[in-house]
Amino acid sequence: MRLDKYLKVSRLIKRRTVANEACDAGKVEVNGKPARASYDVKEGDIIEITLGARSVKVRVTAVKETVRKEDAATMYTAVTQ
DSSP states (O other): OBHHHHHHHTTSSSOHHHHHHHHHTTOEEETTEEOOTTOBOOTTOEEEEEETTEEEEEEEOOOOSOOOGGGGGGGEEEOOO
């Protein structure tokens, strides 16, 4: 699954266009490297998002095409800095 779609489906970022813009601006890193929106997300990847003063670091635990709002948080686990 594309990185921008994963960020939207997992609800880490609310809209796919915002996720795409964040990737283009270099605000999203996967496994310590800046990632493009077209990056293919796999289980075990570590995604770090920096938007403003907020920074989020998560490990991908599942890649699903669709997920209910209540179950979106099961697609990743938080990684302590």
